Amino acid sequence: xxxxxxxxxxxxxxxxxxxxxxxxxxxxxxxxxxxxxxxxxxxxxxxxxxxxxxxxxxxxxxxxxxxxxxxxxxxxxxxxxxxxxxxxxxxxxxxxxxxxxxxxxxxxxxxxxxxxxxxxxxxxxxxxxxxxxxxxxxxxxxxxxxxxxxxxxxxxxxxxxxxxxxxxxxxxxxxxxxxxxxxxxxxxxxxxxxxxxxxxxxxxxxxxxxxxxxxxxxxxxxxxxxxxxxxxxxxxxxxxxxxxxxxxxxxxxxxxxxxxxxxxxx
Numbered sequence: 315x316x317x318x319x320x321x322x323x324x325x326x327x328x329x330x331x332x333x334x335x336x337x338x339x340x341x342x343x344x345x346x347x348x349x350x351x352x353x354x355x356x357x358x359x360x361x362x363x364x365x366x367x368x369x370x371x372x373x374x375x376x377x378x379x380x381x382x383x384x385x386x387x388x389x390x391x392x393x394x395x396x397x398x399x400x401x402x403x404x405x406x407x408x409x410x411x412x413x414x415x416x417x418x419x420x421x422x423x424x425x426x427x428x429x430x431x432x433x434x435x436x437x438x439x440x441x442x443x444x445x446x447x448x449x450x451x452x453x454x455x456x457x458x459x460x461x462x463x464x465x466x467x468x469x470x471x472x473x474x475x476x477x478x479x480x481x482x483x484x485x486x487x488x489x490x491x492x493x494x495x496x497x498x499x500x501x502x503x504x505x506x507x508x509x510x511x512x513x514x515x516x517x518x519x520x521x522x523x524x525x526x527x528x529x530x531x532x533x534x535x536x537x538x539x540x541x542x543x544x545x546x547x548x549x550x551x552x553x554x555x556x557x558x559x560x561x562x563x564x565x566x567x568x569x570x571x572x573x574x575x576x577x578x579x580x
Contacts, residue, residue, distance in 0.1 A: 363383075373408050403468065474509075
């Protein structure tokens, strides 16, 4: 593991006062935190995601329903009562401290994710993974409420090396994606390989404030307000507005809508 990644991992561990000592576990926590922070703008406890056990091929699982990180079947029912629909994202994370993208390890990860959606799984499940699978099964039992489409599935595979766009590894990912799509459970499947620089960037983003430059010509200066340096009211072109609310990957940043309960509507 390179020095930058190692120092960022230790920064995360010390910042969260974690007593985890094994470097593999530290890296798993670090990756799970960095990725879910990218996908989910509200606060969360890492225990909601990190399996921290012997789940084969999977380090972390997150189930996001209507913009909320779900921990129980009851929460799904509550969201149906409130919203009358289900908008679901499944996120799976596997991280390795090794410096290469190993085809066998990737195969184990893809098989583990596929097996997660089996009615009769072939791989023994830990208690945490059983709980996640129970939530998943409950969600699909409410498929009538998926009026916005079937769930999206995202798989993150992280190593401390360098992603070189290897044709063999890409083919392995593509095969895994098609296997999952053939289940007819998802609107789409995304498999995201992250190398050292990629996961470093994800973690650094968790510490960054949001800053954007926009063209705001049609505006009027508001009267002086105590504690406010400058305030304007005016009309903003849609293209400029989009720049305010999306990140570099064109994903809406729900954090800027923190007080808007409709942010999850997209």
